[in-house]
Every structure is written in structure tokens, then in C-alpha cells.
Amino acid sequence: MEKVPLTAEYKLDLDAMEKAIDANTKLVYVCNPNNPTATAVDIAKLQAFCDRVSKKVMVMVDEAYIDYMPDPAAATMIGGVKKGQNIIVARTFSKLYGFAGLRVGYVVALPDTIKKLESVTPGPFSISAPATHAAIAAYQDKEFLGGARENQ
Numbered sequence: 001m002e003k004v005p006l007t008a009e010y011k012l013d014l015d016a017m018e019k020a021i022d023a024n025t026k027l028v029y030v031c032n033p034n035n036p037t038a039t040a041v042d043i044a045k046l047q048a049f050c051d052r053v054s055k056k057v058m059v060m061v062d063e064a065y066i067d068y069m070p071d072p073a074a075a076t077m078i079g080g081v082k083k084g085q086n087i088i089v090a091r092t093f094s095k096l097y098g099f100a101g102l103r104v105g106y107v108v109a110l111p112d113t114i115k116k117l118e119s120v121t122p123g124p125f126s127i128s129a130p131a132t133h134a135a136i137a138a139y140q141d142k143e144f145l146g147g148a149r150e151n152q
Contacts, residue, residue, distance in 0.1 A: 010037040014049045021057055028053055031062040032077075033069060043075050050077055054086035058113070064092045068149065078108050088113060093135050098148070103127070104135045 002025070004016045012034060021028065030049075033040040050059050061077040069075045080087045092105035104127055107117065127135075138144070 006034075006037065006039075009039065010034075011039045012041050014041060014045055018049065018053055021053065025057050027058045027060055029060050029062065031064070032075070033065040035065060038065075040069065040075070046077065047080065050080045050085055050087055054080065058086050058088065060088045060090065062090050064090070064095055066091070067095065067145070081108050081110060084110065086110070086113070088117075093138060098138075104131050 002020045004013055004020050007013050012030060012032065014030075017028060017030070030041075030046070032046060046061075050061070053059050059077075063076060066072045066075055076089065077087055078089050081089060087109065089108040090105065091107070094103070094105070107114070109117070
């Protein structure tokens, strides 16, 4: 594993991350917004990074804290998956939704990538029915989510 230091502003250094890719690199992991620094990289720069790097190696973008961004829909890298880029976007209900104990999350990726992940994961039914129903209800509860964002 190759670790790339943060910038002086405690942000991910996308240029250094890209330069660190070599023949042994299998995956580049990006957490945006980043934890524990609570910083985010410029969205246009991240989109360009994902476009370039996903042609060389898989890019995993951890969006666990994206719901705290001013405009999560504009900040997500799911659009890159829709364009066919070699990206995995990971999301969780553990943060804004308050479900840390339920361990509910999901990924968005190309179908072939999902098939590869299925070979090493227990599958979608490893989440209990109550946790699944709670996640669906929480996702639809816009009033609660708005309050949770305001009270962060």
C-alpha cells in the first residue's frame, strides 16, 4: 500500500496520488469529503482525476460524508460510473442517517465490477430485513435529513 501525504491544507493531493500509480497499483482510494480532516477536494478536479485515472486503474471513491456537502448531488462521482468509468462509489447510512449500528451501505459501480465484488462479499442479503426497511424509510425522510444537516 502506498500512502500519499495530504496537502498543507489537509486535503487529498490528487496530483501526487496519480503520480504514485505504478504497475503494482490495483486500486486508488479517495475519501471525499475526507475523514478525519473534514476537507473536500475541488469537484471538477476530482472528476478530471477520476476520468484520467480510471483508464489506468480502479478508483474507489468513499462518499460516506457526502451528505454533509452543500450540494451532494453535484459532488458525487456517480456520474462517472454512468459514463462507464472504472469507478466504485461507496455510500453508507452510518453518518447522516445515524445507522452506525445497522451497518447499512451500498456501492455504485459498473455491472462487471459488481460481479467481481459479489465473488468476495456475502451479497445484498447479508443486511437484515429490519435494517433494509429502516434504511429505505430514513432515505425517504427528507424532514429528518434536513434537520440532521442543520444540527451537525
